[in-house]
Amino acid sequence: MEQGDIKLRAVEPEDLELLYKWENNAEFWTVSNTIAPFSRYTLRQYIENSHKTIFETGQMRLMIVLKSTGETIGAADLFDFDPYHHRTGVGILIADAGNRRKGYATMAMKALASYCFEVLHLHQLYCNIPASNKPSVDLFLSLGFTISGTRKEWLRDGDNWADEYFLQLIRPVKG
Secondary structure, three states, X not given: OEEOOEEEEEOOHHHHHHHHHHHOOHHHHHHHOOOOOOOHHHHHHHHHOOOOOHHHHOOEEEEEEEOOOXXXXXXXXXXXXXXXXXXXXXXXXXXXXXXXXXXXXXXXXXHHHHHHHHHOOOOEEEEEEEOOOHHHHHHHHHOOOEEEEEEEEEEEEOOEEEEEEEEEEEOOOOO
């Protein structure tokens, strides 16, 4: 799956240290609903089982690679895959702040959406984004997602509570 300078590829054994670094970065925990670190052992098992299809596991991770340099800069996730209702949750990570706001997330999400609609034949994609995460909200809105709802005081941030948006992208009708 390719779009512009982005290629999405399967997780490889060589990605272990990169995944270990990303999954254990507490900065990313609030957006991934993680509250504990992952061991290398757990991640190695995940990688060993990544050959299973989304129909078997209900999820899929794809690595985001720059075609121009071969650098792996992030990951795109499908989760809560529901083959009956033809939908899945989506998430994206551009790990290094230096690679953000360069259009890579947009390219990766376009490639991912194309895969979801054209290969998996899904009807809709959805995501949950903290209302305060304006760059992510703007990214998904620019891709045609709409805010379908707001979960009030849904996320705990220390002693405070924050709202979360629920966004959806219904498969475009080709005409």
